[in-house]
Amino acid sequence: MENSSANFRKPIKLSDLLSGTTFEFSSVDEKQIASSVQEEIDELIWHVPDEDLDKHKNPCSTSFTEWKAQMIETSEGVFKKVLEESEDPAANYIDLNTTRVTYHRNMYMENEDSPFDSTYLNNKTDVICLAMNPRDYLEGFLEALSTMKEGEHSIFIISYKKMFKETGCEPRINPKADILLDLKVIKVELVGDEEKVLKTSNSKQKFKDIKGSVEETRLRALDHFHQKKWSSAIELYQRILQNVDLSETDNEKESSNQKSILSQTHLNLAICYNKKEDWNSTMQHISAFKEYSDIGKNPKALFTLGRALMKVGELDKSLESLKKAFALRPFDKTIINELEQLQKEMNQYNGFVKSFHQNLMLN
The missing domain is CATH 1.25.40.10 (Tetratricopeptide repeat domain)
Structure with a gap:
């Protein structure tokens, strides 16, 4: 008797799923599936286009020490340079205890072209609201953000003592690594009254x-x-x-x-x-x-x-x-x-x- 069941071929590839290619199901070993999936993801997704990386290269082309000479020390170990002022001259500095702040950020280590942390490359802004969601944020990050206004774009060089400390966060962040923080404040909103x-x-x-x-x-x-x-x-x-x-x-x-x-x-x-x-x-x-x-x-x-x-x-x-x-x-x-x-x-x-x-x- 002829087998009337469907023909089963090689496992479905993620690229086929995304492109609309006609496919038939197959039974395969789990390791083979996992390998196939990972290869497709590596090829299609996790490769960030070079032009996107170029847009977010480390703005500091010289040593942090040289850049600090062009910056203002807003608090101990936190140096600031304003790239774009707030459009509202009457805007107040951010009070993190009473506001909800939406922002973009890039973080770099010295002599590294690409950011090790980026909301831009993830295509998502981030939000901080200490009044409603108190969490342990990096001390240097909070100090930097509190010197800014809505619409402002600034860069900071922050001592490792106020960021990832002596240990860092290897393999992404080296021990005792000073950090260049690129911050753009998108929106500042009062938390308001219950x-x-x-x-x-x-x-x-x-x-x-x-x-x-x-x-x-x-x-x-x-x-x-x-x-x-x-x-x-x-x-x-x-x-x-x-x-x-x-x-x-x-x-x-x-x-x-x-x-x-x-x-x-x-x-x-x-x-x-x-x-x-x-x-x-x-x-x-x-x-x-x-x-x-x-x-x-x-x-x-x-x-x-x-x-x-x-x-x-x-x-x-x-x-x-x-x-x-x-x-x-x-x-x-x-x-x-x-x-x-x-x-x-x-x-x-x-x-x-x-x-x-x-x-x-x-x-």
Whole structure:
């Protein structure tokens, strides 16, 4: 009797998954799968383009000692040079105890062209909010940031005593390594008053009257999210949905703003539920998000949906969504990690299908 099962070939390659190549499943050794995946990731993802590295070369072309002569010592062991002043002459220096600061950074060691730490190369800004999320930050980093204003771009040379100390953090950071810190402050926001946070309400209000509270609630939810307090963040986002959905707008501009807030809040809720591994709620909020926005243009939404679909076993749909997310952000490590996991899921499914067909043949 002729074997009617599918033909099984070599393992799926990550490049095939991303390019849309037609493929068939195969059963392979786990080590072979891991090797194949790693080779593809090394080739496609972890190679940062030379032009990106060129943009973020160490700005200090001479010794740190020579550069310090051109800088101002703002505190012991912290030297500063302003590259770009704040556009607001009335802006205050950052008070880290009362503000939420969004920023970009590069960190370099002396005589090293490329940064050992970079938000630019990761394509993500970072946020610090000591009031809501007290953590142990590097002393020199905090001192440098507190000398800056919103919109400012400055570089600092900071003594190892206020950074990674005598031991460093090998192999990335040498012992007793002074650090060049390149900082750009994107946004500074007051943490605000708890009384301004939205309360649960079933009554209609004017949209213009709740906008300030909506923004404060959003920022509080974001702080909880950064602390991995998913349930607390969800509660606050739900308050935003409830209040904004019931609010009355007076003109087209307000109506557009209202829809934008509802869209983003549904996406934020989907991301939170994704973190809690509540896949059904994740997909429900992605569906709601799609009522207001084009998911095909939003890599976060595509990634969140793709992950949820994979977890409920919808592998083909998951692949479609993750490929679209990858097309929009081809160097996003989170998306790549999920594609790697999807490949493992598909290969496991492949093994199950082959075993199923073999059992059919035996019977």
